[in-house]
Amino acid sequence: MSDALTKYKEELYCCTRCGTCKYIYHEYSDSCPAGKKFRFETFYPSGRIHIARGLLEGKLEWSERIRDILFACPTCGNCTIQCQSRHHNLIVDIIEALRADAVSKGIGPLPNQKAFAESIANEHNPYKELHADRLKWMERIEEEVPQKEKAEIFYFVGCTSSYRQKDLAQATIKILNKLGVDYTVSKDEWCCGSPLMRTGQLELVNDLVKHNLELIEKVGAKKVITSCAGCYRTLKTDFPKYAEMLEGVEILHITEFLQQMIKTGKLRLPKKFNALKVTYHDPCHLGRHSDVYDAPRTVIQAIPGVTLIEMPRIRENAWCCGAGGGVKSGFRDWAVEISSERIREAEETECEILLSACPFCKTNLQDAIQATNSNLKMKDIVNLLSELL
Amino acid sequence: MLQQAETHEEILNKLRKIVGNEWVSDFPEELLLYSYDMTEHPPSNPDFIVMPKSVEEIIEVVKLANEYKIPIVPFVTGNNIGGLTIPLKGGIVLDLKRMDRILHLNEDDMYIIIEPGVTFGHLKKFLKDTNFRYNYPNAPPFASVMANALLSGLNNLSLRYGCMSEVINGIEVVLPTGELVKIGTCMCWDKHWWGRGPQPDLLGLFINWQGMTGIVTKMALQVWPKKPFRDWKFILSNDLAKTYEIVRKLARSDIMNDILLMSVETIKMVLGIPYGQAVHLEGEPHWATTLDFSANTKKEYEAKWEFIKDTFKELKEVDPKAVLSSVQGAAKMYGQKFAEFTNLPFTIGSMLEYGGCTWVGTYMTTNIDTIVKGVKIAFDIIEKHGFEKCLYTRMMKGGHYFAFRFLLRFSKEEEEEVERMRKLNKELFENLYELGAFPYKTPAWAAEEIIKRCDPNWVNLMHKIKKTLDPNGIFNPGRWGVE
Numbered sequence A: 001m002s003d004a005l006t007k008y009k010e011e012l013y014c015c016t017r018c019g020t021c022k023y024i025y026h027e028y029s030d031s032c033p034a035g036k037k038f039r040f041e042t043f044y045p046s047g048r049i050h051i052a053r054g055l056l057e058g059k060l061e062w063s064e065r066i067r068d069i070l071f072a073c074p075t076c077g078n079c080t081i082q083c084q085s086r087h088h089n090l091i092v093d094i095i096e097a098l099r100a101d102a103v104s105k106g107i108g109p110l111p112n113q114k115a116f117a118e119s120i121a122n123e124h125n126p127y128k129e130l131h132a133d134r135l136k137w138m139e140r141i142e143e144e145v146p147q148k149e150k151a152e153i154f155y156f157v158g159c160t161s162s163y164r165q166k167d168l169a170q171a172t173i174k175i176l177n178k179l180g181v182d183y184t185v186s187k188d189e190w191c192c193g194s195p196l197m198r199t200g201q202l203e204l205v206n207d208l209v210k211h212n213l214e215l216i217e218k219v220g221a222k223k224v225i226t227s228c229a230g231c232y233r234t235l236k237t238d239f240p241k242y243a244e245m246l247e248g249v250e251i252l253h254i255t256e257f258l259q260q261m262i263k264t265g266k267l268r269l270p271k272k273f274n275a276l277k278v279t280y281h282d283p284c285h286l287g288r289h290s291d292v293y294d295a296p297r298t299v300i301q302a303i304p305g306v307t308l309i310e311m312p313r314i315r316e317n318a319w320c321c322g323a324g325g326g327v328k329s330g331f332r333d334w335a336v337e338i339s340s341e342r343i344r345e346a347e348e349t350e351c352e353i354l355l356s357a358c359p360f361c362k363t364n365l366q367d368a369i370q371a372t373n374s375n376l377k378m379k380d381i382v383n384l385l386s387e388l389l
Numbered sequence B: 001m002l003q004q005a006e007t008h009e010e011i012l013n014k015l016r017k018i019v020g021n022e023w024v025s026d027f028p029e030e031l032l033l034y035s036y037d038m039t040e041h042p043p044s045n046p047d048f049i050v051m052p053k054s055v056e057e058i059i060e061v062v063k064l065a066n067e068y069k070i071p072i073v074p075f076v077t078g079n080n081i082g083g084l085t086i087p088l089k090g091g092i093v094l095d096l097k098r099m100d101r102i103l104h105l106n107e108d109d110m111y112i113i114i115e116p117g118v119t120f121g122h123l124k125k126f127l128k129d130t131n132f133r134y135n136y137p138n139a140p141p142f143a144s145v146m147a148n149a150l151l152s153g154l155n156n157l158s159l160r161y162g163c164m165s166e167v168i169n170g171i172e173v174v175l176p177t178g179e180l181v182k183i184g185t186c187m188c189w190d191k192h193w194w195g196r197g198p199q200p201d202l203l204g205l206f207i208n209w210q211g212m213t214g215i216v217t218k219m220a221l222q223v224w225p226k227k228p229f230r231d232w233k234f235i236l237s238n239d240l241a242k243t244y245e246i247v248r249k250l251a252r253s254d255i256m257n258d259i260l261l262m263s264v265e266t267i268k269m270v271l272g273i274p275y276g277q278a279v280h281l282e283g284e285p286h287w288a289t290t291l292d293f294s295a296n297t298k299k300e301y302e303a304k305w306e307f308i309k310d311t312f313k314e315l316k317e318v319d320p321k322a323v324l325s326s327v328q329g330a331a332k333m334y335g336q337k338f339a340e341f342t343n344l345p346f347t348i349g350s351m352l353e354y355g356g357c358t359w360v361g362t363y364m365t366t367n368i369d370t371i372v373k374g375v376k377i378a379f380d381i382i383e384k385h386g387f388e389k390c391l392y393t394r395m396m397k398g399g400h401y402f403a404f405r406f407l408l409r410f411s412k413e414e415e416e417e418v419e420r421m422r423k424l425n426k427e428l429f430e431n432l433y434e435l436g437a438f439p440y441k442t443p444a445w446a447a448e449e450i451i452k453r454c455d456p457n458w459v460n461l462m463h464k465i466k467k468t469l470d471p472n473g474i475f476n477p478g479r480w481g482v483e
């Protein structure tokens, strides 16, 4: 019996397949992108739990089809909110544990996802970029980017902002500089391990966690700030599963940090937008996985001239952008199908700008804007805010 | 496997041609998942799962099933608690989830036309911004509205209107031989689905047949105007006979929407008391009754409320500890989950979190002595088998008949427990049948028992009808003693 199946044995027998997780409880809009797309019972959260049961009872054998079912899930966690049974919080953990089993049996992950692991092993990032280029994003910007040996705050930039969404790292720097806080970035930062944890490739994870914690400890930071929701969730909720956390070190998403700065009056925005209507997409990693819903909204509402108009499915019930859990790499077209649904929902608010707080969501939502010829503009909250500085 | 490998491939390819590759599966994981449900009924594997999108596709699949003489079992969510979608003889499970449109709301004649995949949740959302309401079971929201009506479900306006098959205005149905038939006034006019009409009512050929005689593709169901005033009250009591007496009086008064009488164990389960611990404790009241009523005006509301209070006084005289409160008040005392009774459909999470859920649910007489006797007998049996005494009863159709059932949760982890539940349900059936209680959503084993005991001419007629409609015996075979 594999580790995953033993660990969650009791929970596997909790699910009756009542179907409550198939839509938003008491509201009844779709909740599960995987179920909505593939429709067979197997592709819903309950299906995955019952597949695990089948494997446990020897009624099923591992196969590539089972692998595909397990990986056809952005691990958005919407099911963990809608399910009313006692195992609800563990559904995504069960799916991820099964993925790890698939990997240990040599059946998983999906071919494209294997490349992450190789790249992370060689270059400490999943994008097949050189580690030496990690801080290239700071070239050709006017802002000074501190690289100190010691600092109060460690800005954990993350691989996506370092190599793909550089403007997010640049905007974050602009804000931190404006605030005049004592912070640093580091060329020695490694991938947080999120892409590996989400796809069950756990071999390198301990090393990544250990390395990054040592780095933070060396800097002596009391706060770690991330501008990536994925890094945030990983540092905050996954790292403690692998290592003892550093005492007295607070992990904050940039929006939480900015919320603190707004509340203490340290962030002042002298300029103002001209009647700008925006809507906000809750990243799964920040919202459902980490319970951060108010901070981004507080920041948005504090931006002068901005009005926040909410979509129907928000906060715990937000429709996933489709990029997470390895879906963006494993099922490219479907990932954009999922985000296209979100774009349509955002368009209904008649806002000009769709905001989010995660570079990964931004990429996939931006892809959907293109795919659907939408007039929406996609921005990270940090980028919007930095425009006023 | 029903067929030789070659035939299997042949059928698979033909099914793919009809509905598209991605909507057919014969993968072991799908076959396994559609082979069982949350009940204690033994599993049985299908050969194919097929998900059609249109009536035309269903007709083609039915023709193919006739050609190869393979069974077809319609399925929407499998939440029926009778093991009714378990394909007893293998074949095709026809998952109708993709056909989930609400096609029409007729505001003049107050009905909706729906496809099979519409669930209670979908309907509730659809009706939210209209002036109409439907009525909901205590099932999870993700259960088919159409299947619930076809199975004569008991919902929260059943006290007024009877079981759910009574509110069907008409259907469109694919017969086992592939013809598409309309029943009700829609047989004359595409746009009039206002009733079953004065013509011979053929609807009975499909109600309670569990998919053995046709696949219903459209259904018109009555909806009712929302009332401006609606309220829920709650009674706790100890004297069962007297409580049923006032419940029956209220039911007959024609002023109530719904009356549920439950054991306190049921309330505890709903409130989240863990499995095995929903028991009655010394000093606690035994019975809990929810009263749902509505009114067009404040005056009407007050008059109804007066009548309820007066009727309650009769209980109070013989059961001095009985209390009458608002459901909201009870929710304050017992927790917000209790208020879910006012917001159907809802999921009784604590009933559904041990993997197994079942009951013998029956319709029976409203004779109070019989009911009280039934409760006593059933509780003894449930106790003997080591399960919780979660009673759930409802007056139906103005008090013309009575719904008598238990909500039994169990764990499916150990086969011993599943087997114990099978024995319990058999014993419950046998004893309640003696009292005149008829199990609805009748599981195959209970149907076989009934056939042994009932009018043989009824059985012959049923067989003749089935044979006429389904000469190859391919629609959900193995039910009601029909192979």
Ligand SMILES: Cc1cc2nc3c(=O)[nH]c(=O)nc-3n(C[C@H](O)[C@H](O)[C@H](O)COP(=O)(O)OP(=O)(O)OC[C@H]3O[C@@H](n4cnc5c(N)ncnc54)[C@H](O)[C@@H]3O)c2cc1C
Pocket (backbone or CB within 6 Å): A018, B073, B074, B075, B076, B077, B078, B079, B080, B081, B084, B085, B096, B116, B137, B138, B139, B140, B142, B143, B144, B145, B146, B147, B148, B149, B150, B151, B152, B153, B154, B155, B209, B210, B211, B212, B214, B215, B216, B217, B351, B352, B357, B441, B476
């Ligand atoms: C916890 C719980 C509580 C419940 N409480 C109640 C309650 O209070 N009152 C109540 O009435 N019910 C209750 N139910 C049962 C449930 O409401 C109904 O049985 C359900 O609505 C039927 O829908 P389904 O999706 O489960 O149908 P399925 O289980 O998919 O199908 C049921 C039967 O109908 C047949 N069928 C399905 N679709 C068609 C079609 N289009 N044409 C022909 N035949 C078809 C199937 O073959 C099968 O025989 C409860 C269920 C659960 C799990």
Ligand code: SF4
Pocket (backbone or CB within 6 Å): A014, A015, A016, A017, A018, A019, A020, A021, A022, A045, A046, A082, A083, A084, A085, A088, A091, B352
């Ligand atoms: S995961 Fe939860 S909500 Fe979904 S079917 Fe299972 S018990 Fe029901």
Ligand code: SF4
Pocket (backbone or CB within 6 Å): A031, A032, A033, A034, A035, A043, A044, A045, A072, A073, A074, A075, A076, A077, A078, A079, A080, A091, A092
């Ligand atoms: S995590 Fe999201 S996509 Fe995956 S099963 Fe749950 S709701 Fe569906």
